[in-house]
Amino acid sequence: MPPAIIFDLDGTLIDSVPDIHASVDQAFAPYGAAPFSRAEIQHFVGRGAPNLIQRASEARGLPTEGPDHDRLLAEFLAIYEGAQALTTLYPGVETALETLQHHGLRLGICTNKPLAPTRAVLAHFGLDRFFPVVIGGDSLAVKKPDPAPLLKAMVRLGGGPMIFVGDSEVDAETAKNAEVPFLLYTEGYRKGPVDQMYHTATFDDFLTLPRLVAAVSASAAP
Template sequence: MSSIPFDIVGFDLDGTLIDTSGDLAAAVNHAIGTIGRAPFPAADIHPFVGKGARVMLQCALDASGGYDEALLMRLLPILLDYYAQNLAIHSMPYPGLVQALDELAGHGVRLAICTNKAERFTLPLMRQIGLSDRFAAIVGGDTVGVSKPDPAPIRAMVERAGGGRAIFVGDTINDIAGARNAGIANVAVGFGFLDGPIEQLEADAVIHHFDELVPLLERWSG
């Protein structure tokens, strides 16, 4: 019998399972480069990541000379098309993730993903990273017509993964609020695309490396 009191451990994708900032930065730089603006170092784009491509592009344009809605809407498809062709050039799992997934599987826990990233990017990214087969369910931002913090996609994730008691791991307020709205426990990671102190998320627990996840779940009470 598993010593982990959950049937399903669900994860956000960007900033939680995978550090996608390098490929997202490359897509932003490609888009703004088409109008002659200089590229940002990836580290400078990191604070723009985590709230969707539109916000990321908007922040980059604002920081590089401003924009209007027409320019934003012209460049967004350029960014998205480039990203779709370059999903896993720089993206990689966070340290300790694969071992944690192995340990969770060894406990008989089912794994699942609920991300606000659209399926057209999520599914091929997970295949290219080589992790798709580890997850019983993958729910994207457009899978059920709404995205986190609405509870519907997290509930869909749980249902598609076979049901049972679940906990959700993420890095943003959308993740933690979405889990809370769905009535399930949650864990925040301190290494993702945070836009403020992690304490502001008011998660049930916090980890700073994936080697902390399984021990945390083994001693979970309540």
């Protein structure tokens, strides 16, 4: 059975921080919050929308729990679900996915982004055709780095061998917890040095990914 290749989304296939940034600023403005920098928002990204809004609230001295906080999170999600105008694909992503699919590899998504905006942005870029299985941050009771979402995606793709592709410390920890090979995209949202992260191999150009997948699959074969 060919391996399943499961991808993270934000910072891996798409640069979504500009839309996340704009959506956070729009949601927080009515509360008198000063605008955020891109660097602030990118530092908060990776562990799901509730964590993002909690950390942004802490940074602006707003409540981090209770009805007001819940309302702010709901307002952010309502804004962000339709926010794709500022998001871009990383170079070579579509070509790489077409090549992997052409070679019969099973493709899936495992992200901490909520499922509704995940599906919306995949449809916006026409990437939904590649991914019969999509696990979002609210698909299960737990999120990455718990391995359960990644393992759920693998099961839904039919089981067998799997490779996880991501960009961050959260993704690296998820792959380690699931005991699967991890391909680290080095141009995404990681916060620390590559050599301090669990990984099987690294890449900075999606056009090289199909060859890298083939090499990792061959080395993992019994």
